[in-house]
Structures are given as structure tokens and as C-alpha cells.
Amino acid sequence: MRKIWGLLGSVLLVLSVATVANAADPARPGLRDWQNQVSKVSRPASAGCFTTEYPATDWKPAACVASPKVPMTPKDGARPLVVGNGSDVAARVPAGSFIQTAIGSFENVNVSSGSGPIGNTGPSIANAYTLQMNTNFFASTACAGSPNPGCRGWEQFVYANDGSNGFVFIQYWLLNFNTTCPGGWNQFQFGGGGDIFCFRNNGGGATLVPNQVAANLGNLSLSGQASAAADSATLFVGTTAFTRTGDNSVNAAAGWTTAEFNVFGFGGNEDGGGMFSFNPGASMTVRNRVIYGGRAAPTCVATGFTGETNNLSFGPSAPAPSQPGPALIFNQHSGGSVANCAAAVTVGDVHAHTVAGLYYDFQGVGDYTLAEVGPDFEVQARHISGAPTWPNASVNQAVGARMGKSRVAVCAGPALVVDGEKVELKDEPLVLPTGVNVTRTGNGKYVITDEEGNSVTVTPRNGYLDVEVGVGTWPTKVRGLLGNPDNDVKLLESRDSTVFAVPLSFDDLYHKYGDSWRVKPSDSLLSVCGEKTEESNPDKPFFAKDLEPKIRERAQAICRQKEIAAGWLEACTLDVAVLGKEAAAWYVGQPPPVLDGN
16 A cells, blocks of 8 residues: 655744743753843854853853864865755744844753864864854855855854864855965865865854763753844853854844854865764754844744754654744754655555645545646655555555656666666765755665755665755645645645545545646656556555454554554555555654544
């Protein structure tokens, strides 16, 4: 059988600004309010290092020391399947707005230790990491001396912890400057040569902070502030704030529209950014709050800017909504998914879980459009019949993705076909000229990503394929079997824009809605996988209750043993009965669907 699912993935968008009732420390009511207030307070006119203590908001001089002479590199090369080097989720403010202050913090922290090298070289040092609040790459007046019209400014608000001490400072970049760097700037190139980058830290050194172990991340918060007149970086350690004013070297206030926040390795070198490795089983929730003069939620974009990484990944579920906002909130942990802002999944037999969170069964046979997002991202799947054993069920046999001008298909076998050519993918990712990356993991999973953060993950199983579709920007319009009009879980929409209320009748589901999303041979991404399969619909609905009692009971027992959420129990039971016990793996840890459309 097969399922089509669209899960609200690793990100939650908080929709409005509100007064925060909870505090980081219950013994100090309003501590988080104080941190938010201090983040927005103007720093002293004189450049320097400052500190303040809760509940005061006036800044006092603090110790200034030399800042680390280590580049916090920009992203380069293939996106990894962990956090960083372009694989992240960031908050973008509405068009025409610019970020004034961004505040990053961690919640639900389950971390005991971590380590990493300094500058991506030498031994791994306990508690050597950075917190980075990064701007997007933007057109900057500081590029005036560059011959390259593609030169861009970039600003990083940094807390760097070297395992003994911590430092708050700002690092500025001129990307693709491509000529001799201005006085006071350091030249940087990646190992292969090519473009010339320039970077420098703010003048006057960094604000000194006592060593902060990784297990204390839940007590830390980093903010960056940029205006036409000044910029600053601030670290909060519970009730104490440490700030460093900057030089405003790249005029970020005129171009800062997207904020990336996370914990990363302690800088990099010509080989790229370093990694901070957490203990096995580590997890946390990341909150990225943006202040830009409006109340609307930021847009989530599945992208990042820094080259440093950590060893965690994303999702699969979104955290519960909470204030303050506007903010972007997401989970990251060991063994998660690739970066995505909304996820859609086809797993095992075809139950459908749309991007907005509707779950419904769909057992049609043929080639179907799973998702269309804008003009440059489309995913198709080939469903084949489970006959003779299960004639009213279908499974995924092939999956195809169109990302811009690139075409990638995973066919039965499995076999990978890229732009019409069969490709053997081993240890190294395939980076296409269009910016599309194709990676094969150790367990045979294929991960396809584009520069917009869209992703398709295909996991070969015993005779079928599991498919996850990650949407790089959310909210957005998704059409196909994994979409809902206006992202309303109570509605489905056919290709001709006919809208159906959920649940659909059997005839509407297959002969009107489902048939509309069949793919014409001329539009198929799956022709490279062989001739199109037959086209048919089931004779009748097929649910777990239709299984023979003994088969149903055995399958359900396996799902219960895995502690599958109640909302997925019927789907898991059906999958295990038809596909075998390994089909239960996808459901482990998944939150229940928003709405059961059956």
C-alpha cells in the first residue's frame, strides 16, 4: 500500500509579538523580558566593551581582550546533512523591511557535552564552539573598491568559547571582493583558490566572558543589533549581559533581511568551516526572534550562510508555539532530517499527509504529481499495484524531482538517474552546475537539495521507496497530492482548482481529485525509469479494519511496541501488514497529524 503524507516539518512560525509571562529563571520574574529589552537598548556612544546585571539596563565598562584571529567562514561547496554550511533554517522578514535586532536562544536543551577544533585544525577541544547570529549576504557600500559587481557584505555577531574563555565580538566580510583587500582587512581564499574574500573583526577587541560549557546553552542568548549609526553584539548568561559595540563596517542595516542563528564550530580555514560535535542523543529547540518594526511572522527559508557546522540535524516535528515573536522556532537533534521549513512525506503504502498536516489514504496506481512549488520545484512518484496479494493498495516504485533545470530520479533497484544519465553515487556528493546537490548516505538513502532549501529524501526499503519532500520556504503554496488550498487541512484541490471538502467520497477522491494529478507522458520525470505503469484505481477503500483479524492484530502489536503515536496507529498497522515490520520505522517519534481525513 502506499501513503502520501505532508507533515508540518521542523519549523514553527510564531505569529505575533506579545508580552512574555514566563522567564528563563522562575526565581527572577521577567528575566526574559529584561533580556529582550536590553537587546534593544542603545549602547554607549563610545566604542568598547560593556556589561550590565538584571534588572538594570544601564551599561558599565567591562574587560576588553584581543578577539580570536580566526575566520568564521562563509558557506562553500555541497550542503551537508547536518546543521551548517548552508544547511539551516533562517528567518526572513517581509519584503521592504529590514532587521533591527535579532535574538537567538535555546530551549528544551538536552546536552551533556561537546567538543571541536579551533579554526578547523588541530585537536578537538571540549566546549570549543561559537554562537553565531548571521545576516544574509547583501549589497554593501563597503564593496565600492571591488571590481566585482557581485561583491557582497556579510556581518556575523559572534560569541566564541575556546574551552577556557569566551569572547563577544563582530566579524565583517566582503565576499567575492576579488582584488587587494582594504587596509586593516585580512585576505581569505578557499583551498582551491578562486574568489578573494576579505574579513576583519571589530576594532578594540572582544568583551571577555567566563567559560560557558555546552551543557549551559539553555542559559545563553545571543543578540545582534544594527542601525544606520551603530551595531553591537550581546551575550546573555542568565542575569548578566556582555556586549561589544562594533564599527558598522558593512552597513548591514541597509541590507539585513534574513537572520541565521545556531551553535557552530569555532571558525574555519581554507578547507572550510569546523564542526562542533555534541554528545550522542543531544537535542534542543532553537528560537530565532527578529525585530523589524512589524508584527507579522517571518518567513522560514531553509538556508544558511556560515561555513561552520554542528553534528545535529532537524525535525522531524515542530515544537509547540510559544511567545515571544515574531520568531522562528525549530528542533534539532541527533539523527534528524535535512533542513526544511515544511515537510511532505510519502511512506510505505500510500497514506497521504499533506504539508499542512492532513492525513488521508490514497491507493491509486500510476504516475502522480506529489508537489508543485512555484515554477522550479516539482516532485512526482510512480505508484504500482500491490496485487495479487493486496489489489487495493499501491507502493512507491520510483520518485522524480525537477529542481530548476536539473532532473533527478531514483528508480527501482534503486538506480539514480541525473539529467537522463545513470549515475553511481558513492562517498562524495554530486554537485550539479545548477546548485543542486545529490548525496547518498551510508544506509543507501538519497538526499536531493537545491539552493532554495527544497529537498527530496528517498529511502529504499524492501521493494518500495519512502519519500520525504522538504519545502525550502514556508508558508508557501503547494499543489499536488501533498498540497491544500490556502494550507487549509480541511480542503483538497484538484489540478483544475476544484476544491473538495474533507473527507472526500470514494468517487471524488479517485476519479476526480486523484485522476487530475496523474502525470501526462509528455510531462513525466519518471520516463527514465522505464515505461509508465498501468493506470488504475482501487475497487473499494482499504483501511486497517479491512485486514484479516489475525494479520491486523500482529501488525498492530508491532506498532504498539514501537510506541507509535495514536494518530498514526491505523496507518502503521496497515503498512506493517502489507510491507513488513520495518515499515514501522518511519512512524517512531512522529507527532500525530493535524487532521485525519479518512
